Amino acid sequence: MSHTDTSRRFALSVDRRFCIVAILSIGSLLIVALLTLTIGKLGIPVTELPQALVGRAEGQTAFVLERLRGPRLATAVLAGALLGVSGALFQTVTRNPLGSPDVIGLGAGAGAGVALMTLSFPLFPSSLGAVLGAAIATLAVYVCTGRGFRSPARTIIAGIAVAAMAAAIIEYVVSTQLRDAASQLAAYLVGSLNASNGQDVLVTLGAVVLILPAAIAVSRDVSLLEMGDDTASGVGIDPNRTRSIAVILSVLAGGAAVAAAGPISFVSLTAPQIARRLLKTSNASVFSSALTGALILTAADLAAQQAPLVAGLPVGVLTLGVGGIYLGYLLVRERSKGRL
């Protein structure tokens, strides 16, 4: 009796915590969005913003909203959410807190695809190259691990190999391009929202609409796999099928984000970790991980637009640097607890 009470109260407190975290995340996201649209030299005055948002803006305001900062903000929110979803699913499936689509060479493969596309077929859209490259890289890792991503060690090593090969291709293409084209390519290849446009918004929006509900639906089954395959089959879940669906969704989400914004590092790695810590649960929920990812990427991109010293850099440089420092912090903390 008392046992039931405790577990119910526990469930309630988790739900409440979930709601609070969700509301706070959405609130912060709105603040970051407001800042992104309003501050700086071309910022839209706050007084004009409501008018502008309902489509009654003219001249510079309309241009900034519809062509410059609007698409950029929307792409950041959506791509960040996709990266969060991708990371949450992948980390739960592989049971590896360092698991992220970067690990299976997704970003590097997409980069190599874009590089080769730019070199051989400059007239085709580069996002096509990104999708093809990501698919080939993922497939290569899948085939070489032999067991469908089930062994984390094998997955990571195969990912390293594929990423190294992709890096060699990218370096070769960058070295053969003229300086300006190469510089542009290099900026895209570290992950950039500088040139986000309506097409990127459509790609990411479509992906979020299709993938997020499916990901939320499958995440419950995936978390049941934590108890072991036998237990999961006992409650009527096909472990292999569930795992495959989750990995495919994760790859699709990561691939769509990369196609729109380039291989932005560390967001899909850190978003689930942060969400998990906020929720104080063992696994990050897909939904809060998506929110966290969106928040990280929009905040990073706000910094990439406005902060002194880093303004003008591709957002991927920021996430790489800050993510690296965060990883360092985790390392120091784990070590002080004697867990490493």
Add this chain to the structure above:
Amino acid sequence: MGLATAIVCSLFFGGKLTDPADIVSALRGSGEPYVSAVLDARIDRTVMGVLCGAALAVSGVIIQAITRNPLGDPGLLGVTVGSSAAIVTAASITGSGFGSGSVWIAFAGALVTVVAVYAVGARSASGSIVSLVLTGAVVSAVLSAYVQAMILTNPSVFDSFRFWVIGSLSGRDTEVAVMVAPALIIGLLIALMLSPSLNNLALGEDVATSLGTPVALVRAGGIFSASILAAAATAAVGPIAFVGLVVPHLTRSVVGIDHRWQIPVAVVLGAALLVVADIAGRMIARPEEIMVGIVTALVGAPFLLLAVRKGWATR
């Protein structure tokens, strides 16, 4: 044998078609000026290939022994990214390309980075090597963000960096080889001295301690020699992936686990591998050439994938 063949081939074949008879007469010092010039360039790059291939391979052997991680690679300790960061910093301050002095800068950057990684990551509560590897990953991430920021905001730095970062044996003259030779010799000597202790370390820390091996000292010495070997090679020819990763595996399959044999054999295999990769890069895309760093990555990565597939890499 293999190495000797590789060296001879490296002199006779290349991006420029030459008649073997001309090469022989040029070797005697009596050939046409054109052939002699081609031969001189080939000798220079062959020397660099032998030195750097050997250095990277031995560095890989030591790192895999010390971390007891079959995937250990000099890049793990931050050697590559450390020299990249130093190179772009120097180039952005001086505003020029990379002269021969950049060898020292790259070398210093690599060493400083390795020392930093080691100082932060070496001692952990449980004595595990994981934190060293993770620290290397963190430092690599932060420094590569720095490198990206520098090259993307500074077109002239970007321009020279994008060629350096690939790793190529072409256009490095013997002056560079002479500069890095002392570091290579010191690193190699330390490696040979340490090899019996590395055998003990392979049995586990506790066993090594009970056999009287000063584990901490061996580890520090090993990291030092691995770092200066890899740093010197990277400084001389730019970052070259996979030689340090793959050669130790090849070596083990040839001579087994005894490090007293592994290190000399790695010298030969590493030198031969890099020279052969360089020849391939020159031959495939005639009259252009594919830089050796790309060849090693494109050949080494499938090898690693095969190793994963067969389960060698994850025993």
